[in-house]
Amino acid sequence: MSCYKIAQHKHDFLHELPKCEHHVHLEGTLSPDLLFKLAKRNNITLPNHFPSSIELCNDRYEQFADLQDFLDHYYIGMSVLIQEKDFEDLAYEYFIKAKNDGLHHSETFFDPQGHVERGIPIETVVNGFNKACIKAQKELGVSTKLIMCLLRHLPSANGLATIESAKPFYENGIIHGLGLDSSEKPFPPKLFIDCYSEVKKNFPEVGLTAHAGEEADPIFISDSLDLLNVTRIDHGVQSYRDDELLKRLAKEQIMLSLCPLSNVKLQVVNDVSELPIRKWMEFGVPFSINSDDPAYFGGYILDNYLAVESRFNFSGEEWVKIAKNSVNGSWIDAARKKELIEEIDRVYNKYKDLI
Numbered sequence: 001m002s003c004y005k006i007a008q009h010k011h012d013f014l015h016e017l018p019k020c021e022h023h024v025h026l027e028g029t030l031s032p033d034l035l036f037k038l039a040k041r042n043n044i045t046l047p048n049h050f051p052s053s054i055e056l057c058n059d060r061y062e063q064f065a066d067l068q069d070f071l072d073h074y075y076i077g078m079s080v081l082i083q084e085k086d087f088e089d090l091a092y093e094y095f096i097k098a099k100n101d102g103l104h105h106s107e108t109f110f111d112p113q114g115h116v117e118r119g120i121p122i123e124t125v126v127n128g129f130n131k132a133c134i135k136a137q138k139e140l141g142v143s144t145k146l147i148m149c150l151l152r153h154l155p156s157a158n159g160l161a162t163i164e165s166a167k168p169f170y171e172n173g174i175i176h177g178l179g180l181d182s183s184e185k186p187f188p189p190k191l192f193i194d195c196y197s198e199v200k201k202n203f204p205e206v207g208l209t210a211h212a213g214e215e216a217d218p219i220f221i222s223d224s225l226d227l228l229n230v231t232r233i234d235h236g237v238q239s240y241r242d243d244e245l246l247k248r249l250a251k252e253q254i255m256l257s258l259c260p261l262s263n264v265k266l267q268v269v270n271d272v273s274e275l276p277i278r279k280w281m282e283f284g285v286p287f288s289i290n291s292d293d294p295a296y297f298g299g300y301i302l303d304n305y306l307a308v309e310s311r312f313n314f315s316g317e318e319w320v321k322i323a324k325n326s327v328n329g330s331w332i333d334a335a336r337k338k339e340l341i342e343e344i345d346r347v348y349n350k351y352k353d354l355i
């Protein structure tokens with residue numbers, strides 16, 4: 001990326017610009033450093049084919065063949081998470097890093113099935129993550145929401161059982177959303193109609209989202225809207241292939257949670273410049289810029305903002321629009337939105353004559 005220079009003031013502006021993140025998997029924030037530390041602390045022996053050092057992990061993360069190649073590694077990586085404190089430490093490390101990138105609000109995914117199937121109770125996972133969320137608000141002033149994701153490679157009956165076990169956390173407001181992730185192409189949205197309707201019926205105030213159109217066809221995006229009633233789309237890259245869908249996304253103000261560096265590492269595109277970002281802007285499709293699995297994909301939220309800036313060279317006004325869209329697409333109340341919008345205006349006014 002060294003050939004893409006960003007002027008210092010623009011860099012500082014993007015650093016300070018208040019950010020909301022809507023697409024980050026807490027298990028994807030597990031750095032090789034913490035991974036080996038936790039493996040030791042918990043006496044976990046990683047399989048022989050797993051990289052045996054931080055350096056070898058970093059080599060492995062240079063490029064993944066596709067989403068599945070990454071997931072095969074990711075599910076092994078998360079096997080070092082055992083105690084409530086592991087989940088708390090993992091999430092809090094992410095909040096600190098992202099806060100240093102200008103993060104103000106984060107809606108974070110987690111994959112309970114990836115832990116429960118290893119014998120870790122869902123309570124251990126959620127209570128650990130929730131402790132980190134409380135600390136992030138108190139110590140860092142970062143507001144947070146937890147979004148439980150279902151793994152689409154598992155049967156929907158398993159998803160329904162997971163929802164059942166998570167009900168106390170939906171009832172007490174610790175979990176705020178439902179998402180859908182893992183291998184996309186073989187597992188279309190229609191498989192999860194029961195899961196989404198179960199949550200919508202019991203907890204109408206809970207936010208619904210789903211990974212769609214990361215690798216699979218645009219129909220996965222419209223089906224997620226029509227069959228699962230989601231109000232935003234994670235990735236949604238493939239929407240650019242269908243102008244009618246783009247018009248719908250704009251009309252209904254469905255936000256796409258884009259993850260530029262992830263798309264390069266998983267070979268969805270060869271370079272960030274290939275992302276149809278101008279097309280989304282022209283159609284009026286709102287999007288936010290996110291890190292997905294930052295420990296694996298070479299960058300946290302600011303790196304993703306900078307990668308976009310280095311390829312698209314957006315004006316200050318365009319960045320303000322992106323930042324405000326990401327506030328408006330957040331599952332937060334009007335007072336918090338107002339606070340964040342005012343903070344964006346303050347930062348823009350500070351830099352507008354310099355950028």
Ligand code: HPA
Nearest residue numbers: 025181182183211292293
């Ligand atoms: O990018 C992703 N796509 C699908 N599932 C995931 N689980 C973690 N990251 C991802």
Ligand SMILES: [Zn+2]
Nearest residue numbers: 023025181292
């Ligand atoms: Zn994701």
